[in-house]
Amino acid sequence: MTAPGPAPRKHTATYVFAVCGHVDHSTLATLPGLGENSPVRPMPFGSLTAVVQHVEAAHFSEDAWRERLSDHQELERCARAHHDVISAAAMRGPTVPLPLATLYRSDERARQALRQDTERFHNALRRIEGRVEWGVKVYTPTTPPPTATPPPTGPGRGRPSSGDGRAYLDRKRGIQKRREQHHDEALRTAETVDMAMRTVAAASRRLRTHAQEPLEPGRTQVLNAAYLVDEKRIDDVAHTVMGLRRSTGADIEMSGPWVPYSFVGEV
Numbered sequence: 001m002t003a004p005g006p007a008p009r010k011h012t013a014t015y016v017f018a019v020c021g022h023v024d025h026s027t028l029a030t031l032p033g034l035g036e037n038s039p040v041r042p043m044p045f046g047s048l049t050a051v052v053q054h055v056e057a058a059h060f061s062e063d064a065w066r067e068r069l070s071d072h073q074e075l076e077r078c079a080r081a082h083h084d085v086i087s088a089a090a091m092r093g094p095t096v097p098l099p100l101a102t103l104y105r106s107d108e109r110a111r112q113a114l115r116q117d118t119e120r121f122h123n124a125l126r127r128i129e130g131r132v133e134w135g136v137k138v139y140t141p142t143t144p145p146p147t148a149t150p151p152p153t154g155p156g157r158g159r160p161s162s163g164d165g166r167a168y169l170d171r172k173r174g175i176q177k178r179r180e181q182h183h184d185e186a187l188r189t190a191e192t193v194d195m196a197m198r199t200v201a202a203a204s205r206r207l208r209t210h211a212q213e214p215l216e217p218g219r220t221q222v223l224n225a226a227y228l229v230d231e232k233r234i235d236d237v238a239h240t241v242m243g244l245r246r247s248t249g250a251d252i253e254m255s256g257p258w259v260p261y262s263f264v265g266e267v
Helices: 062-069 072-090 107-115 118-128 162-198 231-248
Strands: 012-020 041-045 048-056 095-097 131-141 203-206 219-230 251-258
Touching: 012 072, 012 107, 012 118, 041 107, 048 072, 048 107, 048 118, 062 072, 072 095, 095 118, 107 118, 131 162, 131 231, 162 203, 162 219, 162 231, 219 231, 231 251
Parallel strands: none
Antiparallel strands: 012 048, 012 095, 041 048, 131 219, 131 251, 203 219
């Protein structure tokens, strides 16, 4: 009886999490990454290093990835694993995150592609060195506060008088005017917060505001922005946001510090 040959090796692809100047094996060795039974590891290319992991290619085919996108829990798991690896590398120095599901057929294909962007990576690393990203979101009430409605004039019953009609139109115009004023005030608040945050930031980006949350119908997002801030100015960020909350009365949410995702593609 012939002895069985070695089991066929599964076809793998090289998943790239990030690019940095240098990161050692020990920083990455304990990370599960995407849980593909392959270590997360540094892969040098030229003067830079990519953080990579071998993954089973079939798990990241176009059809497989489309299926993952439709599974909220699975997509969240992948995104969290991707972020955890990038964060670990960023603890050791400036790191350029790559988009979720950046894959190549082999390490050599990955090196070839990444080398073409060497200058962009160096520029991005210089830009974010010693800096972190802070997110700021500003919310205002969805509708203006109600005003007292004057009692109707004219007879209480019967055909409405011309005075009643004019009063009705005046009330409608008043409501519309209050809405416009409320909208203008919300925009001014957003500009005030953004301008103040720019004084403590090295760079900023206005992001698309989110649609009104179904569970929070009473407030509307008027600013969604990211700020690239020197690490030594973290206290300035907190003090600025606290002062803006007092001066504007707006609902301001601050998050961070993050790896500068929003500022690595602008060089």
